[in-house]
Amino acid sequence: MALRTQREQGGAWRFELLPNRSSSWAQTKRFLIAIAVLNGLIAGGFAGLGLWLVAPFSGLEVLALVAGLYVCSRASYRREVILVDERRVVVLRGHDRVDSRDELPRSWARLAWEPERTGRASCLRLGSHGRFFEIGAFLIEAERRQLAGQLSRLLGQPLGASAPEMAIDAGLNREMGL
DSSP states (O other): OOOEEEOOGGGGGGEOOOOOOOOOOHHHHHHHHHHHHHHHHHHHHHTTTTHHHHHHHHHHHHHHHHHHHHHHHHHHEEEEEEOOSSSEEEEEEEEEEEEEEEEEETOOEEEEEEBOOOTTEEEEEETTTTEEEEEOOOOOOEEEEHHHHHHHHHHHHOTTSEEEOOOOHHHHHHHHOO
């Protein structure tokens, strides 16, 4: 699940946003080891036939795959946490620790919805006093709509005519074909 919502003690709300993760880092490492062993066997076979120049390029190929999968796996471990209490809205971003923190007064916090355009997904922005930042960029469209609906009701603010229909159950059911 990429969007978790819970109400904490004292009436505060917590939204935890996580990208969808197809495999854990341990599974990715096992896959990389299997590919490296297979690639090593193939390179060893070519080297045994006298084509030793295949081995260094085979090693570079494995290193490129390791680098690419590491970058993708690292990106899948990022998270955003949005905390809303009676006075403020706090957005925390990071991987294994908080990398950035934005805090807004709840009474001034506003949502802005940018609809889909050709080649670009919709965008949900949160901010106040002319300073807006994107939230939930890695969420799928249905989850972004759900988040927008929950936050707009929580902040007591309509999103305007350009916003999607914010009925959470209706929107999710329609998108999921139910």
